Amino acid sequence: MEWWLILLLIFGSMFLLFMIGLPIAFAFLTINLIGALLLWNGESGLNQLILNLSSSVSNFSLLPIPMFILMGEILFRTGIGVKVFEAVGKWFGRLPGRLSIVAVGSGTLFSVLSGSSVASTALLGKLLVPDMQQKGYKNEMSVGPILGSAGLATMIPPTALGILLASLASIPVGHFLLAITIPGFVLAAFFFVYVIIRSYLKPSLAPVYDVESNPLSEKLIDTVKYILPLGIIVFLLLGVIVLGIATPTQSAVLGAIGTIILSYFYGGLTWRSIWDSLTGTVKSSVMIFMIIIGSTTFGQILSYTGVTQGFVEVAAGLEFHPIIILILIQVILLVLGCFMEPLSIMMMTLPILMPISSTLGFDPLWFGTIMLLNMQMATITPPFGMDLFAMRGVTKGTVTMVEIYKAVIPYLFLNILLMALMILIPGLTLWLPSFIQ
DSSP: OOHHHHHHHHHHHHHHHHHTTOOHHHHHHHHHHHHHHHHTTTHHHHHHHHHHHHHHHOOGGGTHHHHHHHHHHHHHHTTHHHHHHHHHHTTOTTOTTHHHHHHHHHHHHHHHHOSOHHHHHHHHHHHHHHHHHHTTOOHHHHHHHHHHHHTHHHHSSSOHHHHHHHHHTTOOHHHHHHHHHHHHHHHHHHHHHHHHHHHHHOGGGSOOOOOOOOOHHHHHHHIIIIIHHHHHHHIIIIIHHHTTSSOHHHHHHHHHHHHHHHHHHHTOOOHHHHHHHHHHHHHHHHHHHHHHHHHHHHHHHHHHTTHHHHHHHHHHHOOSOHHHHHHHHHHHHHHHHTTSOHHHHHHHHHHHHHHHHHHTTOOHHHHHHHHHHHHHHHTSOTTTOHHHHHHHHHSTTTSOHHHHHHHHHHHHHHHHHHHHHHHHOTHHHHTGGGGOO
């Protein structure tokens, strides 16, 4: 059977399973079971499948995944996120678009606290949108900045989606976290500049209002108390890697320990919050490991049947510059992001795209970072972006889905602008990882 026909059968079956509502991990496991039976010689294929399932997660380098999830769970469940938001808000006074700027600043900080853009969207939406609406903010300057900045949780470490992409693509996790750091903060700067300029040019979108004056001493105390300690967490996550003090796996454990100690001193660490954090970590970790299990074997089936090699040969035979092929790949991923979840896209495409990128001579860190940005866009791309529905859930009755779609469009263009810069200037991605071996 031709490789392209096998591909159509596999992907067609996959979409059918998605349409009937089967969870992503189980959809891939179903395809893997059928593929092993039909393509790997029946019972011997099932035995090989079991060995593959075990070896795919018996990897010490995957330890950072539950550690990062535990960090986010503890920081959110102990209430530190709300305290950080309040400390940030005190610095912006009566600036035009004050609450929009606070939303971007808080979204950037929460990205360090949580690896989930959906969680950031829900939290910021609950905290900020009602107050913004009361102050006369239009949806473009209330819903939009929250959706844009919440997506930074995908591009700023620690990021669950980024770690998963690195694991699926066999990219060193520590190097990858460093690679996405600069692009993540550049994107945050883009959002700040856009909000300030837009609010200045059209004040009616974000009216200026009187705010309580906070003395400088209070601002400094809150900054030292609630914002600067996040720098310690960032150092434990990234600084110790750059300085050669710890490996990426060790830094993840250090970050989790540092988060627990920080939460204890803030007084929010209770037995209930510890239990909820641990159970939440187990649930999320099991889900991610199930996805890794399914994706690994899925990639092996594609390779065994010749699908991966067929795609590589097609890509190598195209008489286009490699950058043109890269752009075409990103366009395809953008279109997929309009209809599918990032996890589904990554699991279906990474086994094919990584060999193609290697054939074209792309650095895996560079290519992976560009793809992660694309997956971040998938969370806010109409009509089915996950973050869009999370925002709809917390603003139900006050903001329509069409208004949410309109509000997020400028931030999609800013993401595309960053992607263009990353393609033109690879150093944005590769400079920090160059400091470690």
